[in-house]
Every structure is written in structure tokens, then in C-alpha cells.
Amino acid sequence: MISQDSCVFYNDHVVFKEFNGVVLQEEEGIKIAQSLGRKKAALLGNHGILTTGRSVESCVFWFMAMEKSCKAQLLADAAGQTVKIGEEVAKATHKVIGTELAGWFSGKPLFDVVEKETAGQYKL
Numbered sequence: 001m002i003s004q005d006s007c008v009f010y011n012d013h014v015v016f017k018e019f020n021g022v023v024l025q026e027e028e029g030i031k032i033a034q035s036l037g038r039k040k041a042a043l044l045g046n047h048g049i050l051t052t053g054r055s056v057e058s059c060v061f062w063f064m065a066m067e068k069s070c071k072a073q074l075l076a077d078a079a080g081q082t083v084k085i086g087e088e089v090a091k092a093t094h095k096v097i098g099t100e101l102a103g104w105f106s107g108k109p110l111f112d113v114v115e116k117e118t119a120g121q122y123k124l
Helices: 003-010 026-036 056-079 087-097 100-118
Strands: 013-016 041-044 048-050
Touching: 003 056, 013 026, 026 041, 026 100, 041 056, 048 056, 056 100
Parallel strands: 013 041
Antiparallel strands: 041 048
């Protein structure tokens, strides 16, 4: 944890290292789902990221936040030694901004913009 945004995923993500190519078999999807459990995000080794949520809004926001956090981590690591956020602060921050409601609340404005720009002519 190196930023407030990354604290959204404090103890709430997994790393799935087993890459077997494009997921074409149901078994592979089951393995990923089992690895993910009730966490909101997965870093899929040699592939990318995956997020979940109880609403489309939260799921989309978690994806954007995870992508942003990964980029920030890569840039920080490339720049030198990073300053980590302590466990207690990361945990407390997660309790505030890592909830499903916070994800929905943060993602909802994105959908409001799409609604306005398309005059409601989009389908989820």
C-alpha cells in the first residue's frame, strides 16, 4: 500500500499466478473464481486485472482504481524506494473507502456522464 487509492484493496485482492492462456475452459474460470473468493480484485499473472462488485458501478470503479494503483506502483518502484502505508492506517482507510457503497458512490458519476452524453441510448 503506497497510496490512499491502493488502500481500497488492502487485504481485498489476490494474485493469481497460474496463467494457462486464454480462458476457454470452464475449469479455468472456476479456478480464478475460487482464488478470488470474496475479494474485490485479482491480479492475473501474465494477463491483467479483474474486479468484482455487487453493482456495475462499483465493479467499474474498482477496475479503474486498481489499474491506477498498479500504474502508480510501477512508477514508484521505477523511481526508487517507495514509502509504504502502515498496516493500521491502510486498514482504517480501507474501512472508509473500500466498501461496496463507496465503490458504487464513486462509480455512479461515470454512468451519469454516459447517460447524459448518450441521452440514455446505451444498454448495460
